[in-house]
Amino acid sequence: MTAVDPAPAPARPLNWWETATRWTQVTFTEDDPGRMDIGFWTDVMRRSRSNASCISAGGYMAFYPTQIPFHYRSTALGDSDPFGEMVEASRSLDMAVMARVDPHAIHADALAAHPEWAALDQDGNPVEHWAFPGIYVTCPFGTYNREFTTEVAREIVREYDVDAIFANRWQGHGISYSEAAKRSFFDATGLHLPRGPRDPDDPAWQAYPGWRRQQLSELVGLWDNAVKDLKPHVRFFPNLGSVAVQDLERALVEEHYPMLFIDRQGRHGNEAPWSAGRNGKRSRSVFRDRPVGLITSVGPEEPVHRWKDSVGSPAETQAWIVDGFAQGLLPWFTKFKGEVLDTRWVQPIVDAFGLHERVEDLLARTTIRADVAVLDPTRRMAAKAGAPLEVMYTDNDLHGHGVYQALLEAGLPFEFVNDQRITRAELDLFRVLVIANAELLSDADCTVIREWVRDGGSLVAAFETSLADAEGAPRSEFGLADVLGVRLRSRARGPVKNNYVALTGQHELHEPYAGAQRIIGGTRVVEVEAADGTQVPFRFVPDYPDLPMEEVYAREAPRDPAVVTREHAGGGRSVYLAFDIASLFWESLQPDHGQLLAGAVRWALRGDGRAQVSGPGMVDVAVHENDRESGVFLVNLTNPFTMRGAYREVIGTGPYAVSVTVPEGKQVDEVRLLISGADAPSTITDGRVEVVLDRIGQLEVVHVTWRDAGEDSE
Known part of the structure; x- marks a missing residue:
């Protein structure tokens, strides 16, 4: 190996993920080695107060000097190691580091040597990639994932100072009719893999989802154990889409995944801007005790048009991140291509992450609650x-x-x-x-x-x-x-x-x-x-x-x-x-x-509940509280493009009346606005704290601290 040889790293706590609250992801392209500026990325991570990174490492393409046969290296790699350099840059800022692998496709030489790695169609032919001819889709149920991807993950963990492996596009694309898949399905069900259009009355179609869930659950358990065997603090996190963690056995998730990630990188078309916050609510309804990160692209997200290496509306990107963390999701931004040809996304990320940093302590102390x-x-x-x-x-x-x-x-x-x-x-x-x-x-x-x-x-x-x-x-x-x-x-x-x-x-x-x-x-x-x-x-x-x-x-x-x-x-x-x-x-x-x-x-x-907000336009409201404080988050979604992306600017609106129920046995200690940093004049009416905000920009948080009734203020 000729990888960068970092100084021995101190042992990290098994719960390192508890402080990984703002994520920078860089997804490399083949021509990035020799073109990207590590100093630029170090500066972005510092300015955005990121404390965790996710960096492309391998799988379909390696961005480090791998020694594993048929682990395709970037043709631009030469003697360089951009993955290792980004790991060092992240560690210099005391960040957690996650290595990204993508096992969904292989090159022709790997197919020739290992035809069993490929997904097969119903006629037994290797499935060529739908977007890039000459490469082939892998079968998630055979030795490619179970052996090859496992060894890639273990090589990265052995050679680099990382905390986790993150697998993208690992679940397969459609039904694979490989010998491994056919044999496994028959052994488990006594049936042949389903063919033709989906038929809910066909026993094979009925059995397939449960079999697939069991196979994928075994696989991610195998991966997580494989990396923890090398370094106990390291975890393996598969990308599970939008709360698709339900597709895995619940007991396995509880054992292996202390945090989850939602890959909904932005809204498109007529999707509502509150969809970011909805992702947080959906996640909590499945696993209320797991922190969840919301992956956000700096470019536009469209179901048909693909502009992955692009920059979207800055206000749109910021609104998606802010609504996400107001509803309990950790901010994570992703940039496709390490070489940066357009820097207009940087300041919106810095601003949105800065807002998160300002309320992070409150978020850590409190729980989202609603009536x-x-x-x-x-x-x-x-x-x-x-x-x-x-x-x-x-x-x-x-x-x-x-x-x-x-x-x-x-x-x-x-x-x-x-x-x-x-x-x-x-x-x-x-x-x-x-x-x-x-x-x-x-x-x-x-x-x-x-x-x-x-x-x-x-x-x-x-x-x-x-x-x-x-x-x-x-x-x-x-x-x-x-x-x-x-x-x-x-x-x-x-x-x-x-x-x-x-x-x-x-x-x-x-x-x-x-x-x-x-x-x-x-x-x-x-x-x-x-x-x-x-x-x-x-x-x-x-x-x-x-x-x-x-x-x-x-x-x-x-x-x-x-x-x-x-x-x-x-x-x-x-x-x-x-x-x-x-x-x-x-x-x-x-x-x-x-x-x-x-x-x-x-x-x-029978009333307005623990909190109520009234005023012009549209605001998304979340209440974060504990026994001593309440934080009412108001995310301003008011915009001419609210119901049709993308936002062009943040438009301040107001006034807003915020009403919060005084908990039984409590009285108001202090009322402040966390974003503007000002005291908030308030009144008490019928057991409720009433606050009027003249105007808010992207976000405001009404923070009320309580003391026991009869207790003197300090």
């Missing part, structure tokens, strides 16, 4: 649609998008409950559970929710929630009928036009609609009857034509329940909305729908 939780049902939605079970999350959950947007516009902080973890312990973290449309709920899920509501929890549910079991079999009645106070008359019908819901009786949910006798209804509606002991504040106006114009009027009085509310003996409340309100709000963004969703949550909550 409201939204059920995240996307895995079961994907399974019901016949998609592979390993596809955990899609961007097609319009119901979820709608309720997220409505609660964000209302200034209500909220968290997620994962639909695979509907347990009493999870629900007891919250006061209100919102189910925008989870048709698939098991009997056990319904029982947990029912008992939680009986003991004082509140439920807001809409549309087809609980009308099928966990496997998608239709029920003849709502699984939660007794909780919601409704009986099914007929399943969802539609699409319908000119559907309206009329205000009936007297109810708090009517408050936003002064002057209106009715508001817009849905496009798909469920016919229900309201049980005794409920209220019906909105009823459907029976359908009528939308043309000719002279015929567009109601023929009948309001009749069928559209919204049913109920007060429960244990102190909880429930609201059922019998139409596609959440998805329709996302599609059309009509304010009446958003106000009804938010109003239902407030009514179920």
